[in-house]
Amino acid sequence: MKKYEFLLFDFDGTLVDYDRTERWSLAEAFRQAGIAYHEKSYLPEYTRINAEMWKDFEKGVVSAPELRVKRFRILFQACGIEGNPELVAALYVSNLSGSAFLFDDVLPLLEKLRPRYKLGLITNGLKEAQRKRLALSGAGMYMDGVAVSDEIGIQKPDPGIFEYALRDAGHADRKTTLVIGDSLSSDIQGGINFGIDTCWFNPKGKTGVPEIVPTYEIRRLPELLGILGEENH
Numbered sequence: 001m002k003k004y005e006f007l008l009f010d011f012d013g014t015l016v017d018y019d020r021t022e023r024w025s026l027a028e029a030f031r032q033a034g035i036a037y038h039e040k041s042y043l044p045e046y047t048r049i050n051a052e053m054w055k056d057f058e059k060g061v062v063s064a065p066e067l068r069v070k071r072f073r074i075l076f077q078a079c080g081i082e083g084n085p086e087l088v089a090a091l092y093v094s095n096l097s098g099s100a101f102l103f104d105d106v107l108p109l110l111e112k113l114r115p116r117y118k119l120g121l122i123t124n125g126l127k128e129a130q131r132k133r134l135a136l137s138g139a140g141m142y143m144d145g146v147a148v149s150d151e152i153g154i155q156k157p158d159p160g161i162f163e164y165a166l167r168d169a170g171h172a173d174r175k176t177t178l179v180i181g182d183s184l185s186s187d188i189q190g191g192i193n194f195g196i197d198t199c200w201f202n203p204k205g206k207t208g209v210p211e212i213v214p215t216y217e218i219r220r221l222p223e224l225l226g227i228l229g230e231e232n233h
């Protein structure tokens with residue numbers, strides 16, 4: 001007998017290679033703005049500035065709309081880039097919300113799972129962007145149920161969004177549900193709050209935290225097949 005019948009996936013950072021999606025969006029924004037892009041120097045600088053900005057955001061020093069533009073103003077100054085940082089900032093956000101590159105092993109995995117499991121998606125994000133990106137990525141057609149936080153007004157780790165995802169997929173049994181996600185604080189904590197088993201997708205081998213313990217931990221998504229006992233099928 002199968003232990004799990006419903007697999008609930010997080011989107012960004014789990015099915016979607018978010019780093020690659022960011023890299024592409026950045027390069028594309030410069031191209032669209034007609035500014036030469038030097039990834040080797042701009043990308044690490046942008047990554048550093050962006051991380052600093054998010055720290056400021058968490059401290060309440062900067063608002064989200066300010067952050068979006070300010071990181072590019074600082075980047076332009078730091079790298080001596082001529083051009084309009086406001087324009088690049090706007091293009092970048094628009095590219096980000098209109099693109100989604102899946103990790104290479106995702107579609108073959110979903111293809112393998114689809115005949116034997118119900119599949120669902122649970123994501124914190126804006127409804128239009130997430131629905132569009134899901135369709136664009138090619139993963140949308142595999143999903144029996146989809147829960148986007150902005151659509152239902154509840155976000156992970158609130159158990160309400162999990163409840164919605166199960167209902168949307170027509171699956172009532174929590175015991176046979178497994179959530180798979182890269183975020184301990186939203187996916188794993190959310191799964192724990194909802195009372196289902198959890199699988200932490202940890203591709204970069206980050207150190208865990210003692211207060212949020214997943215049922216399973218994997219470095220690569222296909223390792224999920226081992227957990228499901230599907231390796232010989």
Ligand SMILES: [Mg+2]
Nearest residue numbers: 010012013182
């Ligand atoms: Mg994620």
